[in-house]
Amino acid sequence: MGRARPGAGRAGRLATVVLSALPFDAHWPVPQALDEAGIRALVADFRAAAQRALAAGFELIEVHAAHGYLLHQFLSPLSNRREAAMAAASTTAAGWCAR
Numbered sequence: 001m002g003r004a005r006p007g008a009g010r011a012g013r014l015a016t017v018v019l020s021a022l023p024f025d026a027h028w029p030v031p032q033a034l035d036e037a038g039i040r041a042l043v044a045d046f047r048a049a050a051q052r053a054l055a056a057g058f059e060l061i062e063v064h065a066a067h068g069y070l071l072h073q074f075l076s077p078l079s080n081r082r083e084a085a086m087a088a089a090s091t092t093a094a095g096w097c098a099r
Contacts (some may be wrong), residue, residue, distance in 0.1 A: 019073040020081035042070075 021033035034042065046063075053061050065071035073079040 018070065018079070020079055022079060022081065 016029075016031040017034050017038065018031040019034060021030050022028045050061055062069065065075070069074075
């Protein structure tokens with residue numbers, strides 16, 4: 001699903017975070033939707049990881065955004081149910097990746 005936050009889940013488990021709080025199925029728990037601060041932190045984490053890779057000498061970084069993964073949720077109308085400007089800016093790969 002999405003990025004996990006330590007200590008936010010049940011009994012010490014990691015909480016599943018997603019773009020929109022939509023459960024996988026009717027009998028699954030509702031995951032925690034990222035707020036704008038969480039999305040900004042996610043962007044900062046990806047930026048920091050890319051900077052570390054460059055500092056380590058990597059010349060290419062592949063971003064995995066296949067079906068079901070958190071980054072794919074920004075691109076899919078099935079999982080991107082965000083409102084207002086965030087949804088509009090997040091629905092294109094170029095818009096999100098430009099962040």
